Amino acid sequence: MPNPLIFEPIVRSALLEDLGRAGDLTTDAIVPADAVATAVIAARKDGRVAGLEAGLTAFRILDPDVEIGVEVRDGGDVRTGGAIATVRGRARALLTGERTALNLLGRLSGIATATRALVQAVEGTDARIVCTRKTTPGLRALEKQAVRLGGGANHRFGLDDAILIKDNHIAIAGGIRPAVERARAAVGHMVKIEVEVDTLAQLDELLSLKADAVLLDNMDPATLRRAVDMVAGRMITEASGNVTLQTARPIAEAGVDMISVGWITHSAPNLDVGLDM
Known part of the structure; x- marks a missing residue:
């Protein structure tokens, strides 16, 4: 896995790109600041997992107290519908970080999956x-x-x-x-x-x-x-x-x-x- 010093700035930049000047207008308007939620990151197709640590960093940046349970680590295979990780923390942080986390995880897992097929x-x-x-x-x-x-x-x-x-x-x-x-x-x-x-x-x-x-x-x-x-x-x-x-x-x-x-x-x-x- 790359050193966090490599991927943390990438994740921060992606979050800043998404949050812009005013933040998550939708989530901040609808979800109470003290609400807590649990979410499951799941695969919609079979594949090889990659980029999980980078993706999860989005949640850690937004909520340093987030609790994370990893079901399939980077380099492991997941089946359609299978859980990759569970995250529990401030609901606003989970919703705000969702797209950044999934963009990284989906992109990098797609590369790993394509490589695996060629191998x-x-x-x-x-x-x-x-x-x-x-x-x-x-x-x-x-x-x-x-x-x-x-x-x-x-x-x-x-x-x-x-x-x-x-x-x-x-x-x-x-x-x-x-x-x-x-x-x-x-x-x-x-x-x-x-x-x-x-x-x-x-x-x-x-x-x-x-x-x-x-x-x-x-x-x-x-x-x-x-x-x-x-x-x-x-x-x-x-x-x-x-x-x-x-x-x-x-x-x-x-x-x-x-x-x-x-x-x-x-x-x-x-x-x-x-x-x-």
Whole structure:
């Protein structure tokens, strides 16, 4: 789980966005200030839970005395209608924090659920499902944690933790060799270098250079198998492009080490969750 120092500011910002200048007009007008209530957070569909701690933080911020009982922790699976957590506290706090809590929980659980499905699709192979930097601005740490909770792994967290030389870098540098040579000269020995290639000819050129990983972009399974044979274990092989639940296994069976998938963070459907008083 990310450190609370990471997700508390995110939750506070989301609450402020919702409360605006005048607060919760509806709840404050209808619900007495001293009213206490109990609510159950429940799943409307089967899924993998993620983001529960971040979501519950919304209630803790609004009511420091809120009592919380967790039924399914982050990383656990829930069935349709199943309780994820119970919260008891000031009714105003529960109603005001409801949407922020459910937005985070639904979004992150949706990512974990989508990741789990892909992981299951490649089960029995050596390939790992990894995410990309195609994340919601401000939510990257939480979304990447959701991928891990779904059984996947993380690619770069940002531009500063590894070098990934893509087609546009190669075009500006004037080729794969100058791009790799400049990158290797610019960074220390702890920084890994990955290069994106679109063809086997580019891969052949890369094999003579000092790279740690190769991103095999938009190759069909037959071409991926040839690429893996060419690499022969000298670099980590990563496949990307057009990865779906249907194509993931043929890609994995080509022998690649990693399959990177952007849609599990940028387009995964929310897990439907609700709060019932």
